[in-house]
Amino acid sequence: MSRRLTSGGRYIDRSAPQGFTFDGTTFEGYAGDTLASALLGAGVTLVGRSFKYHRPRGILAAGPEEPNALVALGPKERTEPNQRATTTELFDGLTARSQNRWPSLKHDVGALNQAVSKFLPAGFYYKTFIQPRHAWKHLFEPIIRRSAGLGPAPTHADPDEYEHLYDTADVLVAGGGVAGLTAALAAGRAGKRVLLVEQMPHWGGRLVTDALPDAKEEAGETVAALLSALEALPNVHLRTRTMCAGIYDHGYVLCHERVSDHAPAAGIPRHRLWKVRAGQIVVATGAIERPIAFPMNDLPGVMLAGAVRDYVECYGVTPGDTVVIVTNNDDAYRTALSLKAAGIAVPAVVDARGAADGALPAMARAAGIDVRTGQGVAKVLGKTGVEGVQLCAQGSAGEVTDTIACDAVAVSGGWSPAVNLWSHCGGKLRWREDAAWFEPDADKAPTGADGRAFVAVCGAANGRMGARDAATDAAGVGAAAAGGEVPGDLPGVPDAPEEAPLEPVWLMPADAQIEAREKMWLDFQNDVKVSDVELAAREGFESVEHTKRYTTLGMATDQGKTSNINGLAILAKALDEGVPQVGTTTFRPPWTPLSFGSIVGEAKGSAFQPLRRTPMDSWHEARGATWEPVGHWRRPYCYPRRAESAEEAVEREVLAVRNHVGILDASTLGKILVRGPDAGRFVDMLYTNMMSTLKPGRCRYGLMCSENGFLMDDGVVARIDEQTFLCHTTTGGADRIHAWMEDWLQCEWWDWKVHTVNLTEAWGQIAVAGPKARKVLESLGGMDLSAEALPFMGWADGTLGGFDVRVYRISFSGELSFEIAVRAGQARALWDRLVAAGDAHGMAPYGTEALHVLRAEKGFIMIGDESDGTVIPQDLGLDWAISKKKDDYLGKRAQARMHMTDAGRWRLVGLETLEGEVLPDGAYAVSNEKDEWGNTRTIGRVTSSYRSPTLNRGIAMALVEKGPERMGEVIDFPIPGADPIAARIVSPVFYDPEGEKQNV
Amino acid sequence: MRRYSAFAIVREGLKHHMGWERAWRSPEPKSRYDVVIVGAGGHGLATAYYLGKNFGITNVAILEKGWLGGGNTGRNTTIIRSNYLQDPSAAIYEKSRSLYETLSQELNYNVMFSPRGVMMLAQTQHEVRGYKRTAFANAIQGVKTEFVGPERVKALCPILNIDGPRYPVLGALWQARGGTARHDAVAWGYARACSEMGMDIIQQCEVTGIRQEGGRVTGVDTTKGEIGCDKLALVVAGHSGRLAEMAGFRLPIESVPLQALVSEPIKPCMDVVVMANTVHGYMSQSDKGEMVIGGGTDGYNAYTQRGSFQHVEETVRALVETFPIIGRLKMLRQWGGIVDMTGDRSPILSKTPVGGVYANCGWGTGGFKAIPGSGWAMAELVAKDAPGPLSSHFGLDRFRAGRFIDESVAAGVAH
Ligand SMILES: Cc1cc2nc3c(=O)[nH]c(=O)nc-3n(C[C@H](O)[C@H](O)[C@H](O)COP(=O)(O)OP(=O)(O)OC[C@H]3O[C@@H](n4cnc5c(N)ncnc54)[C@H](O)[C@@H]3O)c2cc1C
16 A cells, blocks of 8 residues: 655655645645645545546656646635646645546446447547437537546636736756756856746756665755855746746747645735746756556556655655566666665566666665566556556567566656657757657757757756766756856766666567557556557558547647657557657647636736726716727716616717707827828828818818728828828727828838827817807807807817817717817816806716717718728718829729729618618618529618617618619618518718708 | 448457558559649548539549648637628538538548537627627528527526626627537548548648649649649648749738647536637637637738747636636647638639639638538539639639628637
């Protein structure tokens, strides 16, 4: 049984017990434990169920490569599914639940899948569930979905905080083992700004654990010396619990720091996302051990050999009382020695190689361990845990030669450099035949815009497995990354004995029959076995990507960290090709899964997107405005009074403007200043109208089109002086139009002497509209606002009630109207004054909906309603705004194209329903012919539709085929589920067609 | 070829699955074909399939520079819907969607078409009007959609936050028969059926040149030698510009990265597909349990199949805002594909200036759903050397005439 040893455990503090629960049972571990080590220490070896067959799963590894030991953490409102127990630091009060089982981990109904597993090979679902057709959606898919899925879905919004931080580094080193520490020190000594990140809470990586017993102390000193040398350098920054998640183009690196996962507390963020721009990146991420495929290698209790010695040495925990070691290399003998030193029985090291004559096997033999060469595992015995192993000759088909009782198996199939980060941005790999691994090809590093490599790799990640070798490599790489020399005084690294080469063992035993291969797991989480990969090859899924997708090999939450190479090798064998010919799948960020919370950072809830508020916002709020988001702004939609509905409020506001006076917060309108000697030429190109002839003091309504001729924005342009225009845009369009202007100035007309400034927020703007508008303004005292002094479509600077203002005589409602611009800081004060002055005249504030109704009554178009990116100004009867005198403007050439001048285009008209009812927005008119697809042919559509309080009936604007030629005609609008609505084509100007009201 | 069925699986299961045949042959190229199709993505394979099925043309080769289905077909987020606004779009996408309904049976391959429903959220008044308009258009086009209110939205997808402080959900355009399918299976199913008809799918075979005589195509140069043909269909998505260049003409296509990502798998919590265009993100849950997430394209042109993190960040923000419970999930993997964008965001299915050469591209961010319909229409175009009603509006001449089919009108994100 797995258990806590009475002594040992570098990382744990036996004086600090920590209580935790797993599936409701309370256990105790120590500070410094991981959840995995604490569970093992408490004798828990069954921790989860696999994805497909619901096989019992234990703990395989001791780090982020763990495929099996996934748990759901936290109380309900903080549920975090699929957390790896091997990287979860224990704290007092931690709660964990096992996953993918029902009703309990021990008795899981889903485990019935195992009984029929022979009928559920790779990709079986592509070949079945085909008939009957509706069964997939209603029967098969729901069953599959329920049995898949691993962890529970959270049910609450995440209550925790996250933050983003930004940093730069000349050299960023990923990985804090001996290679990373050495590389960082070499780079730091060169005086460069260095950032060193390590995903685990400890420095030194495997150095101490992998050192031989008599060298452990020295190894510990090496780590300490490296650390203190680094800490002495002010230009070096060290961060533990910080995972380098991804490397992107231009040296952009994403690091993820677990700030308080191990010690939850209010007021500090849970995770921190670092966005680092690095000049050079040194990858020192070490290597990952791989298992060996032998029958029943997935039972709880089968563990990677390196992980076993991690548990023994770092946490004082053993996975069993009797541990058999299975290997094809010398390194696993370290585990035998570790266990032996801890007093655990090691009945045998089963070494698949013909001979094991290296120094490490010799030491094992000297320690009294039985080394059985040329042997393999015929089968692991046990149901939910290891009970023994049957041995056989490695070169055989699996005839059992011996049986050894044991309760754990430590397996090593060799190591693979952790090359993910190297590969994220395109670093290439090469196959090392002697070591049977892919390692970075230094000649094919990721390159930056200058064509030079910006990622380097060192240590075990570079295929330099020995500690001293790794450190030497790292010193050179670190120094080179910083453009410096290798320092002469680096701390010494203990030497290790020479290791004999491994022998690749992809199958154990080598001639295993199909029955055995069906029980050899490659991907433990997704239940992909040797037979599955072989099946894929047999069926023609020869590309490694096809095999991956067909079998789901390497697609689990560990992304194949322990299974990929084994799977590739099996595929290569099945295809009778070399492993390098088969190649790898693509390595994608992140290195290990990254919390969404940390990606979001602070930008959630009310901070999700900046809410832009006008200076009058709080007034609107106090008046009970209902809001409408427009771009990033919020604008009052209407101001309902007490029991009023929104419709009633809008109606009242419209009538107030028509009969008395209304006041509108127009501050969100875009205001872009265009200035310079070429300003006139520039606005002539931007607008369809002739703008350069506008006189200072005058305004003109202008249209802007895309290069394709489609109407994209409109607004009033005021000429301020000879070289200055102020261009008003729609609220939603301001930023886009400003960018559009800059695009042309910076990319096409870079020699024009013009600059633009977006002044939208610098000014508050207030529209006062209605027959009594002038009276209200005059009551404030100040500038002359008479029709003579300030005629329609004119503007003037002056004062009103002591405020410096600019007043425009423009109207979007058809009434006498003034738009008053005032410095943003004074806008609220002026607003208050106007509101007070308006009281005597029956003035009402009005919102966006009343604005829309007013303009529709008047037949004014609205960008986004009458235009939708397919409409040209000519469609809207706006030919008058298109200058015939100009050589060119943006969109002119496009508007001459065949389809744009087609007589059959849909054009703007007004509609009056025969019964006075309101047409639904967006309804289509139909003819009685069929179109080419056999549907009823459409001949028009409603672009805006309102109940007009002024006319007391429904009015609408519409685009209708040849519309203006069909005045008086009645057309039908079918309404699904109701009778069609008939409407007569009329002029779109419903109110004051002569324009007498606005021009007084 | 042996048919797939539960019975076949049982039979094979008793024999340890040693008897399964190859899903498709791996032939050496012949010297000449009636039709050569470049690109074994979904569109290329479907074109081949319907050439054989609808027109009896089976002397066909499909040339693929990598592995079949490895382009955007194998990278997309598999949303299938046909609630498009413009008539020509609705016609081809609805044809496609209806072909998906029976594709598993047609191909004897489970493509896992899952009509779980697609919901496009309206979060501004402007979107409400836009989607109501689309619903009206769809009713006439024979596409079943409806505009539903916030309560229905919440009932269909309980994990949605409809009262978000920033953009409360005002309603949604709901297409109950939209959904998802398994992308690889679509490519594999068509490939198997094509191979079965005697067509040659040749992988690891890159087209490097296009041979012509007197303004007509005669064949292609490839990394596996010269291959003659009477007709040539270019169906290479993001690489269309490169192939057009080889043929001596230009296409109005820009290639930009589009990214997607998945979370770790969790138990089912979302039965529909939700697209939120105001905040710019969409999400569904795969049968494996992963939340499948996408957003907008990256803001620059590129051929590298990876993108910038900034876009991932914006998309995840949008979705955590929309679905607060996913905040504690983790991103498992992000990736990118190169999408082929036209100026009006609609595809090109067209004859070209070179006789016998046809282009099928421009599906951009939303062509997975179109695979069967596009193949159907393209087969007709190639077989008859003239467009049928499904493709006639998607010709190259529309750019010269200004006859755009602009779908961005209805939705910011078109997947
Ligand atoms: C992240 C992402 C998400 C998406 N989400 C959706 C979605 O939800 N719904 C939806 O409907 N669509 C979606 N799409 C779009 C969809 O994936 C594509 O429109 C569709 O798959 C295109 O298929 P295709 O066959 O045209 O192209 P591809 O699948 O890209 O196939 C083209 C093939 O041509 C090959 N090729 C290129 N050059 C040559 C040459 N010279 N010689 C030989 N072969 C060549 C390529 O290798 C490739 O296999 C998404 C796309 C991406 C990238």
